Amino acid sequence: MTARAIIIGAPRSGSGKTSVTIGLLRAFARRGVKVRGIKTGPDYIDPGFHAFAAGTPGLNLDSWAMQPDLLRHLFAQQAEDAELVLIESAMGLFDGIVVPENRTGSAADLARLFGIPVLLVLDISGQSQTAAAVAHGFAHYDPDVKMSAVVLNRAGSERHRTLCSQAIERIGLPVAGCVMRDPSLVLPERHLGLVQASEHPEIDAHIERLADAMEQAIDLDALLSLARPVELSRGSVEAAIAPPGQRIALAQDAAFTFLYPHLQRHWREAGAEIIPFSPLADESPNASCDVCWLPGGYPELHAGRLAGATNFKAGLSRFSHEKPVHGECGGYMVLGERLEDADGVSHAMTGLLSHATSFAKRKMNLGYRQATIAVDGLLGRAGEVLRGHEFHYARVTDAGRDDAFAQIADGQGKPLGPSGGRRGLVTGTFFHAIAKG
Incomplete structure (x- = not known):
């Protein structure tokens, strides 16, 4: 079976791509379509x-962090036995960093590489015929990225829908549908983005409402x-990050949630076992x-419970x-000596590394990173380069006394200095690894 695919893109974040994508995924699944x-x-x-x-299972594809062979391999895996693949763009469709073509990190890279058309989601609140000018720009900005149709989002009335639809259709783009303004369809957010699906109190009911709206x-x-x-063509896992061990103890609960699906799948397919445990349950x-892996997440929201998890801290120290x-990131914060929460209360962490972090003294850190590993360890050999990113509001308030885990550069290769710490068999960093460079 050869899966069909379409990219769901938009001019910017906040246009409603996620709600449209989630609703369409459920709507097609309800029809019996094998959708991913x-x-x-x-x-x-x-x-x-x-x-x-x-x-x-979901999947991330990142054209900056992942080499084309790895992109092909992961896409082919996700499309196995599927009839339809819906690819949701991050930010605006063409948004990425200024590097050679098709390694910018934008969804447009995938459109070029794989010949996938785009369904353009336009938030038309506060405009009418001007939406056609935006759609015209998208249709002609890059001849290698094909706009297949437009979905209007957040229309205020039937007249509003008609004005926008007629203007867009006059420039030769079909309008595949129009979602009316409905505040109940908006997903809740927090400081790192949307509240996670597992935390949404009525996630299934909300997705059902989104599917009803999209239908x-x-x-x-037509879509x-x-x-x-x-x-x-056949892809390769050569640039994938190898399992850090044969049996991996993985912290997994509301404080530790951020591990990319492609990493878990590759580690399992390479023969590793993943054994979850919950620090919040004092395991x-x-x-x-x-090996033990502490992924990112929201430890700043659970700092008091983690500080009191004496069995977890003692067991991790013995290990x-x-x-x-x-x-990684939140896991790195927990490996330090102290974590200051949003209220300015300082909590004792594991102390396996000597730094301290604070969520009260916030500073947004966001961007692609290239990490050159300092010494042989779980993620590779000294001198090897990993590609990934940072996204956190916490900051280091005391750098501590440990040696650096890696030297990092930004997405364009500009050096940013040392990252993280290492002491004995313990390493940590705010850097999230995605793939080998």
């Missing part, structure tokens, strides 16, 4: 909503016909594991005396 979701760019949260909506607003048969079959890593421990 993909999110472009570094985003942990939206693939979780895709998974809930479609009933199948009413969009011609699903399915606009998607195009994607046939790819420690299984002593039979080879670290003989076996490697690595923490």
